[in-house]
Amino acid sequence: MNFENKFKLLHQIFAYIKFLFRSSNQHGVHSPFVYDLLTKCLYLKNDTPAFQKIRVYWNAVHRDKKSIKVTDFGAGSKVFKSNNRKISAIAKNAGIPLKRAILLNKLGSYFQFKSGLELGTSVGISSAAIAMDNPISLTSLEGCSETANVAQMYFDEFNLKNISVQIGEFDVLLDSILEKENTNKDSRFDLVYFDGNHQKEPTLKYFKKLLPFAQNNSVFIFDDIHWSAEMEEAWEEIKADPSVRVTIDSFYWGLVFFRKEQEKEHFTIRL
Ligand SMILES: C[S@@+](CC[C@H](N)C(=O)[O-])C[C@H]1O[C@@H](n2cnc3c(N)ncnc32)[C@H](O)[C@@H]1O
Numbered sequence: 001m002n003f004e005n006k007f008k009l010l011h012q013i014f015a016y017i018k019f020l021f022r023s024s025n026q027h028g029v030h031s032p033f034v035y036d037l038l039t040k041c042l043y044l045k046n047d048t049p050a051f052q053k054i055r056v057y058w059n060a061v062h063r064d065k066k067s068i069k070v071t072d073f074g075a076g077s078k079v080f081k082s083n084n085r086k087i088s089a090i091a092k093n094a095g096i097p098l099k100r101a102i103l104l105n106k107l108g109s110y111f112q113f114k115s116g117l118e119l120g121t122s123v124g125i126s127s128a129a130i131a132m133d134n135p136i137s138l139t140s141l142e143g144c145s146e147t148a149n150v151a152q153m154y155f156d157e158f159n160l161k162n163i164s165v166q167i168g169e170f171d172v173l174l175d176s177i178l179e180k181e182n183t184n185k186d187s188r189f190d191l192v193y194f195d196g197n198h199q200k201e202p203t204l205k206y207f208k209k210l211l212p213f214a215q216n217n218s219v220f221i222f223d224d225i226h227w228s229a230e231m232e233e234a235w236e237e238i239k240a241d242p243s244v245r246v247t248i249d250s251f252y253w254g255l256v257f258f259r260k261e262q263e264k265e266h267f268t269i270r271l
Pocket residue numbers: 071072073074075094095096119120121122123124125126127141142143144147168169170171195196197
């Protein structure tokens with residue numbers, strides 16, 4: 001492990017200790033909106049056919065020993081030495097853990113998102129989790145074409161017709177998507193999941209580009225907000241934005257809500 005990665009690991013350990021001291025569960029929450037979100041959605045101990053299919057998807061990519069040639073994009077991909085990688089290794093290093101995949105699916109069915117955008121498809125674990133048995137139409141962006149092709153193959157296998165993968169650099173794809181959306185005044189994203197290029201400036205740039213496409217009930221989810229000191233700075237700027245009302249820091253995620261009827265309030269919650 002090089003010096004930069006050792007430093008990041010140390011940062012994450014300290015950030016996690018701080019999080020443990022500051023965080024609560026539903027008992028520390030007075031907002032009815034957040035209390036309901038925890039008790040009627042995220043903390044529910046149910047099982048559903050969608051969760052079962054997500055488990056099958058998750059296991060399938062984690063056991064897939066085929067190799068593909070990967071083009072590196074964004075921070076975090078430096079852990080690999082060569083460009084030839086096993087799909088199982090990509091799933092393990094870049095993919096969302098099963099527990100969080102289930103949480104994404106719960107959010108989708110609780111809020112009944114209709115339109116969603118994901119930055120960072122990888123092999124499609126989080127896309128599948130968002131889309132599985134939910135009414136959403138999800139556009140997912142990925143820079144590496146071979147990785148995106150693997151995701152598409154699995155989406156076909158799992159009959160996930162509500163996901164559309166677009167291949168290219170985020171900036172370029174976002175500009176063309178947003179230009180098209182702009183011509184349609186009613187178009188908004190109910191969900192945006194930011195899970196690629198975990199660096200301060202790009203994160204803030206994507207956030208600002210997508211802000212005009214949020215509506216009152218939209219949810220923005222930022223992955224890895226404590227991954228580095230600069231990602232924490234980005235998270236603080238996002239929280240301070242005047243359009244942001246409620247945020248939840250769950251350590252791995254930062255959830256952002258725009259509900260104008262709410263007081264501005266920030267929660268730190270164990271999920
Ligand atoms: C952490 S992975 C996404 C994991 C996925 N959301 C999941 O949980 O299964 C991030 C992905 O974003 C892609 N990516 C990062 N920066 C990018 C950029 N600037 N343009 C296009 N793709 C990018 C990477 O190729 C990588 O596959």
